[in-house]
Amino acid sequence: MVIDFRGRLLHIVRMHALEVSDLRKTYKNGVEALKGVSLTVAEGDFFALLGPNGAGKSTLIGIISSLVNTTSGDARVFGTSVRTERSKAMSYIGLVPQELNFNQFEKPLDIVVNQAGYYGIPRNVALERGEKYLKQLNLWDKADKVSRTLSGGMKRRLMIARAMMNEPRLLILDEPTAGVDIEIRRSMWEFVRGINEGGTTVILTTHYLEEAENLCRNIAIIDHGEIVQNTDMKSLLATLDIETFVLDLREPIRDCPQLEGMDIVKIDDTTLEASLPKKKSLNNLFAELDGQGVHVLSMRNKANRLEELFLGLVEKGALQSESTP
Amino acid sequence: MSERNFWIGYKTIVRKEVTRILRIWGQTIVPPAITMTLYFIIFGELIGRRIGQMDGFTYMQYIVPGLVIMSVITNSYGNMVSSFFGDKFGMHIEELLISPLPNWIILAGYVTGALTRGLLVGAVVMAVSLFFTRIEVQNPLIMVSVLILTAIVFALAGMVNAIFAQKFDDIAIIPTFVLAPLTYLGGVFYTISLLPEFWQNVSVFNPILYMVNGFRLGMLGVSDVSLTMTYGVIITAGALLFMWCLVLLHRGTGLRS
Incomplete structure (x- = not known):
């Protein structure tokens, strides 16, 4: 004062x-x-x-x-x-x-x-x-x-x-x-x-x-x-532009669905991992999955948001230090 | 921090140290009492009877001051080195290092703790000696002042040892290889006039000789060295060790990385 x-x-x-x-x-x-x-x-x-x-x-x-x-x-x-x-x-x-x-x-x-x-x-x-x-x-x-x-x-x-x-x-x-x-x-x-x-x-x-x-x-x-x-x-959290969700499915699936602008990975017959840009609505995700006959039972964030950023920053640092002679 | 705050900090360290000494009395007070009782029985009674008089006193009377001050030296040094190194090893010392207390207060607190144990053990050994002989104290002021100053000197020396020590072995080396020989050769059991001239000349470089004889002068009235030299050696050693401790604490040697 x-x-x-x-x-x-x-x-x-x-x-x-x-x-x-x-x-x-x-x-x-x-x-x-x-x-x-x-x-x-x-x-x-x-x-x-x-x-x-x-x-x-x-x-x-x-x-x-x-x-x-x-x-x-x-x-x-x-x-x-x-x-x-x-x-x-x-x-x-x-x-x-x-x-x-x-x-x-x-x-x-x-x-x-x-x-x-x-x-x-x-x-x-x-x-x-x-x-x-x-x-x-x-x-x-x-x-x-x-x-x-x-x-x-x-x-x-x-x-x-x-x-x-x-x-x-x-x-x-x-x-x-x-x-x-x-x-x-x-x-x-x-x-x-x-x-x-x-x-x-x-x-x-x-x-x-x-x-x-x-x-x-x-x-x-x-x-x-x-x-x-x-x-x-x-x-810091706002800089995170991609979020990853884990989707539990109602029925088992054989092939992994392919969706435009989203990265979908099949973990097992009843679990998918979907990474999508923040601007992309979750409704799109559900609608497109529904269109391919895949019904989602429940969903959760794959990881803590800060954890994703933290790992990104630290891994970037590790890569830089490796490339430094 | 004000002077009042310093005083509270000092009292807290002393209280903690004295509580520790009393809590583990079986390790701090009893062993020296038992050891000294054995010395009185073996050297004073059994061997001493055959030795006869020394400087006009029975051998038992002659060794009482030496054994008392030997206990004080060992215990003030031992208390400081084990307590401070224990705190360092267990990292409890960080409680003090992050506090606003200045180094000289920390040093003073630990030295007072070591002094307390030294004097407590000294008093116990003195009490044990009463079962074997009676001594008319010649100069209580010299006796007490030499005892206190000696305890402070060895508490400070213990602090230097504890600061440099990195493992428990390091706190055993100095007491075993330096302190014990100097104490035994410092006139605890004999007058140096019994030694050949060469060893008499060597003995005068042993600082413990002055402490033993200063205390013996206060108790029995006889000494191999002058009182001036006794105080000179003790005060000089104390001042040098005090400065050394402060420099080490200021630098954070062995304490702050």
Whole structure:
């Protein structure tokens, strides 16, 4: 917020929660994990950072959370440089890492209360917050059990509770739902969505692209240490011009029907796969199939839309890197 | 982060460390008590009776300060190296690395934890010694100050070891091949005046000699070295190790890739 000397509100500037500029990281073994990554995340955003394994996502998150030193470039959290003002920048961040990294011999309540202490939060406040977040994440009845005895899903939720203890302005979730069943995954989505609606900026990395498509408004795809796509989710999905459907047939067929302007593949006697341009109406598809005596019983999308785009972008990147001498 | 926040962060690390020491008391407090009881029985009672007097004291009385400070050295070093490396190995250290706490607070917290274990074990060994002999303490101030400073020096040394260690073997090498020989040759069981002149001259390069003798001076009033040299060696070693630890933590050596 900028106010001039007469006290008039001139304009409200939405600060970037994260600004990454020309970030490079080369590890001691010579691996170039980041090759000049630049991106911004607006305050209040729910941002997806996607990429295949080894693309550089964890290195980028490591640099933002000061666990990895940069080779060059900088990351700024709410305008504060991670490199030169680490302590201040870290006070804004809550991190849920990919790997379980709490002491499994400690109790959940001790883990979250200690974490709050590291952020200078007095113990009485930390105990209240610990109870609040452990209850919200359905862990309160396990607060005094040794964390080693928790299930995989509970351990993941414990890491989210821990990351919330400093009530961060930027919450970074690095594959928070990996290996978690769908019911718990959905409850975690609800929790994080609520946190985001409360004003916290969220950065999410995940291999469940359905998760990113459902939750995130903006997206960056990183591959081979470079950002290959950085846009809003709607625009990205709008670029997908072909959709593929799986059709279950009422009666078995012998030959695969041929339709103009559509790609039909017979999977088995009662299943077809139809790829058609977005502009082509589904009514045409059904009418033409009907005309050839093929009756559709049910239909579903072959794959998640974002997944198709993601694979397309990543495969394109792989082809380019193969052709580069 | 304000100074008050730093203080809360420091207290949290110390609380976590002390809780750990007390939670696993069977590994942290009991073993040194048993080992030292055996030393008192075998060296103090059985062999010591045949050795006779040393510097005007019974052999049992003579070795009490040495065994107390040996326990403090081993346990302050051992606590730091096992706790910090354990946190690093289990990746719990990331909880601290991503926090806004400055490195010197993290260092101070772990050092205080190691100091606490060193002093706890020292007190237990001292209590065990009362079953075997009685000693009139000559200068409690020297005794306590040397004990605390020595524990801090070895806690810092343990931190350096833990930072560089990459596997559990690496935290066993220094205690076995460096710390134990230096401690045993540092005058715990004898006065260096018993050694040939060459070995006396070699012994003065052993920093543990100054710590053992400084503590013995406080307890019994006798020493092979001057008090000035004792404080000089301990404070210099402490300052150098403290700076080294801070440089390593600042660079993120072994912690931040």
